[in-house]
Amino acid sequence: MTVPSEKLSLAAGFEPADRARWRELALAVLQKSRRATDETPAEAVDDLLSTVTYDGIRISPLYTAGGSPEPGAPGFPPFVRGNRLRDTTAEGGERPGGWDVRQRHADPDVTATKAAIAADLENGVTSLWLVLGDAGLPVAALPEVLTDVYLDLAPISIDAGPRTREAAEAFFGLAASAPDGGAVGSNLGADPIGLSARTGVPADLTVLTDLARRTSGTGIRAGLVDATVYHETGGSDAQELGLSIATGVAYLRALTDAGLPVGAALDExxxxxxxxxxxxxxxxxxxxxxxxxxxxxxVSGAPDSPQHQHAVTSSAMMTGRDPWVNLLRTTLACFGAGIGGADAVTVAPFDAVLGLPDAFSRRIARNTQSLLLEESSLGRVLDPAGGSWYVESLTDELAHAAWEVFTGVERAGGIAAALASGQVERDLATVWEQRKANLAHRRDPLTGVSEFPNLTEKLPIRTPSPAPRSGGLPRVRYAQDFEALRDAADAAPQRPAVFLATLGPLAAYTARATFAANLFQAGGIETIPAGPDLGPAELAGAFRASGATVAVLCSTDKIYATDGETAAAALQDAGATRIWLAGRNGTLPNVENYVFSGCDAVGVLTTTLDDLGVAR
Known part of the structure; x- marks a missing residue:
């Protein structure tokens, strides 16, 4: 329909909406859920429903027009809405867009990697990311690994760390024998500052400048700014962005000092x-x-040079426990990267934490992208999030927060100096401590790990992956503290257990018993329920029969008030070394230990495993 209908009114039957009316309705819901009282003013709704990111950005419950700068048009500076316009076919018709589907390979077994590469390229993958050296394939095996790969059709991204020069020489030999225009879009992966951040070895920028002199104008890029090293240290989004820009500026200075024009340097x-x-x-x-x-x-004088982006699904968010949930995490991550306009995307296989992926997990990883591209048609629309008041505002605020990080690093003398002085590590550690506390208190929940764990899961067996490069910034995973407790519990001669001392009828204790079971099972601790309607003497008898030494009282506040002290005393007389109460702090004067929503779950689990004599 090109002419507005005179008969159709999309807002017919609805009263005009305004923010004040929305606040009134939202406040009514908050009052029903007891997050607000009758005295709470409507103006407080925004604060009650807002959250704050690790960069201090306030996420509001409602966004309206205005407040964000004009993002520009797709394909034009400042490239907020993407680097490219939609491609067209030779006949002038539209061709679906999308991104480069890039699969990572680090298996040192050359035969296995060649077979995996062939399967990838035959089934939707459009470029390859090869890890070479001690962390992956032998550098000398690069020609053999790529024997059957057409470099003009499948660009290669090399990740060779300290052996980048050697790997680049091997790749130059392969590219020289490729058809005209072959190897365009490939990347030699020279990232001396990123390598320094990972290993602690001083950065040698001549690796980048020497290779860039040879690749300039060939369509092969020499340089990489790998910001995932800062993400994998537990840093925030603005820190990852700001440190990447600081690194990019350091490389830009080195490349232009080496004689490359600004535009050519940016394109490297x-x-x-x-x-x-x-x-x-x-x-x-x-x-x-x-x-x-x-x-x-x-400001460098080349405003028409866009940033070339490679998105990688976060390794920090991946879990070794209930690894199938990683399929959902990586799908969301791939969706976000695709909608955000990344040029290339790598989806990590769901079993990446357990070791080298098998054929099935690699297939699912590439099919995740195929589904989003082919079935969901994400690549057919330019910047689908453009115009969303929330996304535009979040983009603007994140850019400003990242610029503050970047300028702070520049004031410290640049990224190399900030790394050497320890400033970068200290700043990242500050955010990691905040994140670690939120994870421990389950304010940042991890499905299958800190929430809804499965004690009976059978994990897939995988060949161990080569040890990643280390020696510099620490590498973390969000699930590591909970999974360490699970590992300790699993290694015990007998599954550790606690007794759920349930008071009253089933309907009275189910909510808190379920909460307690979920919490303790997150540490690999089995929970043994007592059952309904047991008196103090029966409860004590059931506790003795369970063989447990730690008990958790579970019921309503009303039943705690009448029977809680008696039940706690009976459990102590029956030999309970520690009694936890599922409820608010201070509910019973003779109980010192409480579990509740927002409690330090890692602390509770650590204490309980120690009480049960489980070695950690």
Whole structure:
């Protein structure tokens, strides 16, 4: 329909909406859920429903027009809405767009890797990410691994760390024998500052400048800014972005000092960022990254040079427990990166934490992208999030927060100096401690790990992966503390257990018993329920019969008031070494230990495993 209908009114039957009316309705819901009282003013709704990111960005419950800068048009500076216009066919018709589907390979078994590469390229993968050296394939095996790969059709991204020069020489030999235009889009992966951050070895920028002199104008990129090292240290999105821009600026200075024109120097760099299961922050991250780099390009005199982006699903968010949930995490991350406009996307196989992926997990990883591209048609629309007041506002605020990080690093003398002085590590550690506390208190829940664990799961067996490069910034995973407790519990001669001392009828204790079971099972601790309607003497008898030494009282506050003290005393007389109460702190004067929503779950589980004599 090109002419507005005179008969159809989309808002017919609805009263005009305004923010004041929305606040009134939201406040009524908050009052029913007891998050607000009758005295709470309507103006407080925004604060009650708002959250704050690790960068201090306030996520509001409602966004309206205005407040964000004009993002520009797709394909034009500042490239917030994407780097390219939609491609067209030779006949002038539209061709579906999308992104480069890039699969990572690090299996040192050359035969196995060749077979895996062939399967990938035959089934939707469009480029390859090869890890070479001690962390992956032998560098000398590169020609053999790529024997059957057409470099003009499948670009290669090399990740060789300290052996980048050697790997580049091997690749130059292969590219020389490729058809005209072959190897365009490939990347030699020279990232001396990123390598320094990972290993602690001083950065040698001549690796980048020497290779860039040879690749300039060939369509092969020499340089990489791998910002995932900062994400994998537990850093925030703005820190990841700001440190990447600081690294990019350091490389830009080195390349131009080596004689490359600014435009050519900018084109030598690709940026690698982590995509997480927070889809909106991921969308905003990739849009903000392009805006930040566009500003650098503008002041450098080459405003038409966009940032080339490679998105990798976060390794920090991946879990070793209930690894199948990783399928959902990586799907959300891939969605966010695709909507955010990443040029290339790598989806980690769901079993990546357990070791080298098998054929099935690699297939699911690439099919995740195929589904989003082919079935969901994400690549057919330019910047689908553009115009969303929330996304535009989040992009703007994230860009400003990242610019603060970048300028702070520049004031410290640049990224190399900030790494050497320990400033970067200290700043990242501050955010990690905040994140670690939120994970421990389950304010940042991990499905299958800190929430809804499965004690009977049978994990897939995988060949161990080569040890990653280390020696520099620490590498963390969000699930690591809970999974360490699970590992300790699993290694015990007998499954540790606690007794759920349920008081009253089933309907009275089910909610808190379920909560307590979920919490303790997150540490690999079995929970033994007492059953309904037991008196103190029966409860004590059931506790003795269970063989447990730790009990958890579960019921309503009303029943605690009448029977709680008697039940606690009976459990102590029956030999309970510690009694926890599922409820608010201070509910019973003779009980010192409480579990409740927002409690330090890692602390509770650590204490309980110690009480049960489980070695950690």
């Amino acid at each position: 760099l690709e940026f690698r960022y982590a995509a997480t299961a927070d889809q909106f922050l991921t969308i905003a991250k990739f849009r903000a990254a392009r805006r930040l780099w566009a500003r650098v390009a503008e």
